[in-house]
Amino acid sequence: MFCNQCEQTARGIACNKAGVCGKTDEVATTQDLIVYALRGLALVALEARKKQIVDKETDRLTVKALFSTLTNVNFDNDALVALLKEVISARKELMKKISMPASSPLLNFELAGSEQALQEQAKLASIETLVNDQDCNSLAQTLLFGLKGVAAYADHAAILEKEDPELYADIYRGLSFGFDGKTPSLTEWIDAVLNCGKANLRAMELLDAANTETYGQPVPTEVSLAPIEGKAILVSGHDLKDLYDLLNQTAGKGINIYTHGEMLPTHAYPKLKQFPHLVGHFGTAWQNQAKEFPNFPGAILFTTNCIQRPAEEYAKNVFTTGLVGYPGVTHVKNGDFSKVIEHALSLKGFTKEDIAKYPQKKILVGFGHNTVLGVADKVIDGVKSGAIKHFFLVGGCDGAKPGRNYYTEFVEKTPKDTIILTLACGKFRFFDKQLGDIGGIPRLLDVGQCNDAFGAVKIALALADAFKCGVNELPLTLVLSWYEQKAVAILLTLLSLGIKGIYLGPSLPAFLSPAVLDTLVKTFDIKPISTPGEDLNTILNKK
Known part of the structure; x- marks a missing residue:
């Protein structure tokens, strides 16, 4: 191996x-x-x-x-x-x-x-x-x-x-x-x-x-982070069709559906949010399953990558579908979630006593490219007036390795005249931060899943077009965290578009030889992250 x-x-x-x-x-x-x-x-x-x-x-x-x-x-x-x-x-x-x-x-x-x-x-x-x-x-x-x-x-x-x-x-x-x-x-x-x-x-x-x-263009939507009383199914992964099929099959059965991890942005899609039993989001990023899933009193469905070895105390509640698989875990065919539903009905679900343990908190999602570009005139005016000094795209994969608190601190330290775009599960380091707004535009804009990275690219290209400059000339800095191979593909896309000055962490890929890394640094000005304060100072004071 x-x-x-x-x-x-x-x-x-x-x-x-x-x-x-x-x-x-x-x-x-x-x-x-x-x-x-x-x-x-x-x-x-x-x-x-x-x-x-x-x-x-x-x-x-x-x-x-x-x-x-x-x-x-x-x-x-x-x-x-x-x-x-x-x-x-x-x-x-x-x-x-x-x-x-x-x-x-x-x-x-x-x-x-x-x-x-x-x-x-x-x-x-x-x-x-x-x-x-x-x-x-x-x-x-x-x-x-x-x-x-x-x-x-x-x-x-x-x-x-x-x-x-x-x-x-x-x-x-x-x-x-x-x-x-x-x-x-x-x-x-x-x-x-x-x-x-x-x-x-x-x-x-x-x-x-x-x-x-x-499923329609995502629209800004409030999502509850607190559970409600009743039977429950938690959906993790990325697949929107699996979620849609499950919502259809659970309609009228008294089961509340919660999203987990990268499924959070699905609440913003009109054809998904029309289901009243899609009630909220539970938990944070994929690597926290062992800590969070024992507290979920329902069935858990994995639709795509993100699964970890299920601990014994909740393994019997876990189901996989599609390409996902784990030895000993029940696998169900895409589109037929009868076993998941049956199991959820057999469990107690959330009780009033359970609910009391969770703070009543909501977050805002749904800032895909269609929404952001819909207020492009306000964004452009904000830049021209000086109300918006800089944009940061802070996102990517989360993980358990030390050093990822960098991204939380980075976002917390960004000046109040800057806007943060975020996507993928890296956002769970700061997704519930209250950062305020600039002229009615929230400072923290959730663009979606890692699967929605095209939207971030589209926003950057549209801003460059509006200001008649290249993306590298925009007051925009990409601060990315990587974990797996979709992040690698996205990085290669950014490099193929000629985007330079990307901050990358928490550590550099082991598969990059010193010479290849040196070539990437010299050609694309890729920068390994240092500390939030040092990096912000370098970015905001760049001539």
Whole structure:
């Protein structure tokens, strides 16, 4: 096992015995083999496209399989092995369809039958040996992890029937890059990494359209952080369709639905907020499950990545759906939540005594690009008059590693004439802070999930257009926290757009070699975070 794809990797180097996330060596091996098998499938799919053959099922399988290898998605090795076999079968079927000879190990790959042979295959698929050159290998890992993020967004969009054959082709090109018999140079690897960022922009654009066309444009909405009396189901993850289906299936059953983690922004979508039993939000970010979930007296449904090993005291209340899996946890089919509902009805739900323990508190969500750009004239006037001196985008992934209090302190220290845009679960470090407003515009604007990063990009580009300047000339600073591979994909998108001066933390990715990091710093002026006070002083006093 060698896994360094998340920010909390062991010793800041790599997990090589068991994942900090909780995944076993066995699961890590299967996930590496899924990626290896997908590289072979990518080579075949690109060859098929030359013959005008585009297989939609293969495209969808590719993003599902790649998404399943992302951090905190699937810990169930049996489910992963089944997915691996599906990828191998899809490659063989597509090869038959186009009469493609098995001319390389990637095109001959079959799952080994013995444990010893499986370990040899694991070495073949290990990210340690993707490329011989240290710096090229660093970029190969960066590309792979970025592609995992792209796959996550593409899968979400595909669930709502928003797809682009060229996006799938970009994913295939990324997976096969360096594995097609050619030996790319360092410069070519850098170009491939930036192309991944461009592909991710398209994936996020598709997802934004899928969500807003299906459920409406988010609108500013107050969300209660205090539970109410009654039976309850908690929904975690990111998937809006799963939430919509659950709301439909629980209508009139006396069950209150609460969101958790990245599902918080769903309260702002008109077609979701129309359900009166979507009553509020429970808990904070994903890494606090073990502390918070024992206090939730209902069923808990995970729709996408974010799951941790459920503690024994609440494991029986946990259900997974879609690509999410954990050994011993009940998995239910997408769209059929009858088991979840039945279990919720069997539990006590929140009592009056429970409710008394929670402060009556509300927060404001729903500041997607449509809402923010709807008041763009006020924002522009505020900048021109000097009422608004600076914008900060403070967001990204949260995590348990020390140092993330930086983001809380940073937001608390921002001057009262600045506005903070935020998105993803990193906001739970400060999402309930009362920061006031500037001319009626709240100082803290929740743009949404990490899945809504396209909205933040759209806001920045629109402001640049309004002020007739480039994004790098705006009074805007990005202060990002990263944890997993969707954050990597978003960072690559920002770099592909030429955005410079990004503050990144809490620590830098372990997969970046010193030379690659130096290149990123020199080319894009990426800045590792220091202290909130020092960084704010540098940003606000920059000439």
